[in-house]
Amino acid sequence: MPSIVKEENKRLRTSLVDGTRRHLLDVDDFTRDEIDLVSKTSDAMLEVLARDIKKVPTLRGKVIVTLFYEASTRTRVSFEEAGKLLSADVINVSSSGSSVEKGESLLNTVRTLQATGADLVVVRHQHSGAPYFMARNLESMGVINGGDGWHAHPTQALLDVYTMRRHLGPIGGRKIVIVGDILHSRVARSNLWALTTEGANVVLCAPPTLIPQEFLSGQHRVDEHPLSTVEIETNVEMALDGADVVMPLRLQLERQESGLLPTLREYSKMYGITRERLDLASKDALLLHPGPMNEGVEISPDVAHGSQSLIEEQVRNGVAVRMALLYLLVGATKREETKAEIQ
Amino acid sequence: MTKLGHFLIKNARLLDVITGMDEFGDILVDEGLIKHVGAPLRDGDIPERCRLLNGDGLVVCPGFIDLHTHLREPGYEDKETISTGVAAAVNGGFTTICAMPNTNPPMDNAVTIEYVIQKAALAGKARVLPIGCVTKGSEGKQLAELWEMAQSGAVGFSDDGKPVADSHLMRQALAYSSGLALPVIQHSEDLELSQGSPVNEGWISNRTGLRGWPSVAEESVIARDIALAELTGGRLHVAHITTSGSVDLIRLAKQRGANVTAEVTPHHLTLDERWVLGHDQDGPINGPLGLEAYDTFTKVNPPLRSREDVEALIAGLNEGVIDVIATDHAPQTVIDKLVTYDDAAYGFSGLETAFGLLMTLVHDDRIDLMTLVSKLTVGPLVVLGDAYSDLATLRKGTTADIVVFDPNKDWIVSSEEFNSKGKNTPIEGVRLKGKVVMAFVGGNLVYEQEKLDE
Secondary structure: OOOOOOOOOOOOOOOOOOOOOOEEOOOOOOOOHHOOOOHHHHHHHHHHHHHOOOOOOOOOEEEEEEOOOOOOOOOHHHHHHHHHHHOEEEEEEEEEEEOHHHHHOOHHHHHHHHHHHEEEEEEEOOOHHHHHHHHHOOOOOEEEEEOEEEEOOOOHHHHHHHHHHHOHHHOOOOEEEEOOOOOOHHEEEHHHHHHHHHOOOEEEOOOOOHHHHHHHOOOOOOOOOOOOOEEEEOHHHHOOOOOOOEOOOOHHHHHHHHHOOOOOHHEEEHHOHHHHOOOOOOOOOEOOOOOOOEEEEEOHHHHHHHHHHHHOHHHHHHHHHHHHHHHHHHOOHHHHHHHHOOO | OOOOOOOOEEEEEEEEEOOEEEEEEEEEEEOOOEEEEEOOOHHHHHOOOOOOOOOOOEEEOOOOOEEEOOOOOOOOOOOHHHHHHHHHHHHOOEEEEEEOOOOOOOOOOOHHHHHHHHHHHHOOEEEEOOOEEHHHHHOOEEEOOOHHHHHHHHEEEEEOOOOOOOOHHHHHHHHHHHHHOOEEEEOOOOHHHHOOOOOOOOOHHHHHHHOEEEEHHHHHHHHHHHHHHHOOOEEEEOOOOHHHHHHHHHHHHHHHHHHEEEEOHHHHHHHHHHHHHHHOOOOOOOOOOOOOOOOOOOOOOOOHHHHHHHHHHHHHHHHOOOOEEEEEEEEOOOHHHHHOOOOOOOOOOOOOHHHHHHHHHHHOOOOOOOHHHHHOOOOOOHHHHHHHHHOOOOOOOOEEEEEEEEEEEEEOOHHHHHOOOOOOOOOOOOOEEEEEEEEEOOOEEEOOOOOEEO
């Protein structure tokens, strides 16, 4: 390989633990300590959520903007709620009804938001990497990735890990099976990083057309690969055997239209998580789903609303985890004095 | 044109692939022609009012010929004009460039071909040879008027930027153009397989969540086109090959005696897909992504490939499987790149960095200097034909299209200093070794980076 040398950008390792992290773009650089800190802080936030008057003044005077270029219910609402419960001013911008409709570029939009004095923007964008592009062009405003293309959805991964830990304790060595459209899933990608950092055994299960070629051909199974422990199993019954956590992913109609699948019907028969299939997992296995669900496709209604389902708890935990993240990212400078307010 | 005069470059290394010359000596340019090349001229033989240039440590060779340049005019003058494009060309040592026809309107008829030729004549500096569209509007539906464009000066045909996808139409294009003895230059991309994706399919696409452009999308089109070239006897030139499998296919085609040639770009020979992550080939492929990831200046079509592909391309160059190095100079505005990776325009502004990048291969002992010069001078004749061979030699009496370069000059890429309007380079700030310092076209001094007067 020719030796073209690029001046490396001096990259300092940032962390939530010492308050140096400004952006949350993915969990690929999260340490166990940071995941622990998020979990511990989320515990405190859950207590706030359980109160009669669930509001604390932690982020009073801070401005948080949610900027969503794609539809979202739970992520946007939970960020808004999280910000408001912490007394931040939360402003919601969506692509319709804003200057985005007039063709304002992403760069100009976020620089405008920064100029208004916003402290943090939560962005969802259909293009992978959009939050990175934004963050490197901003000086004072932090960026939280609320989902970018097929790439990452870090707050979802953190709330999933948090939910699993609340029920299982440490998840190192636990078998976690993600079933569905891995190829197009930012949820799966971020979960891969968070779960492997925690030492879980992750199994990806899907028809071969929905698994990245690299995983299919086993190119990741080498020591130096950070995801070398991830297993691929296209047979759902084999994958579910003894699983501690089962996480079906939403299957979009689009996949049928683009020829990756014959029909949703066949997918449902082959991979849908039904009562019978869930019984192949370990007794009391946890069922998670990042939502929104296509009931009757990747998951049957009785399972979705059954006793093993943590789907609604995920949503509630999502608010707590996002409160924790807002606090750790924006409130970090005032951390000591606000600790008392929360506890 | 100005500055036509006598020039004597003394004591330089003279490289000429056609004559096999590689020696130290003098070269005299007079009245547009090479009047002397070789042994040092005696004082008595030096013409009056001749500018004497010290060639110590410098190399003189025929001017470089670029088979693949996007000049953007007419239609996209915010990205480049013919005038800025030729200025960029000579800055990079290219004295002849072939203009790709994906302008607006596209160069799919004699009138636009003539327009480009006329604008280029006004601009001076480099020679511009237009390439016409294969199909009307590059739409891939109906053959363009190839004969008439050839009459007007088109040197080949290409729908570059897009493939000629329809197999039947590609067959007709090769057959029809064979009667004109001109090549069809194919941008090999099966759009159904590539899905217009921005990066190489593999770990980088999986890691970034960017859609992946698989190697097979290039190779399947090359395989088909080779078969069609064999069937029709047409001349196929494969533009910018990027994969190890493509090298294998071209090798096999040549062994079978097919009328097939291939080019590779400087960037596909020197940069790999890791640059998408915002760092160079020694950066971690598996580490966390930093703010520098998704560097839109690395977006190019075909995409930067794996290091195995880069190695195969270098081997293919040395082996003679790949005939030509061509820049695929694709200037874009800054706004075209200051967007998300998916939204960013494809392409590198390549004319002014090509030689410096390629010299890395020489300094790393991956190719020798004569091979490099060969791929930039006589290589392009496989497409242009021997009618242009005077432009690719230092032989006495031929046209003085000459480039002078300092193989050891250190410099740092700064797009601010480009003559090109396109500041879109993935190697901004990179230190390179080897730079063109002078260029002559038809005996005119068209580029002079530093005064070498004695």
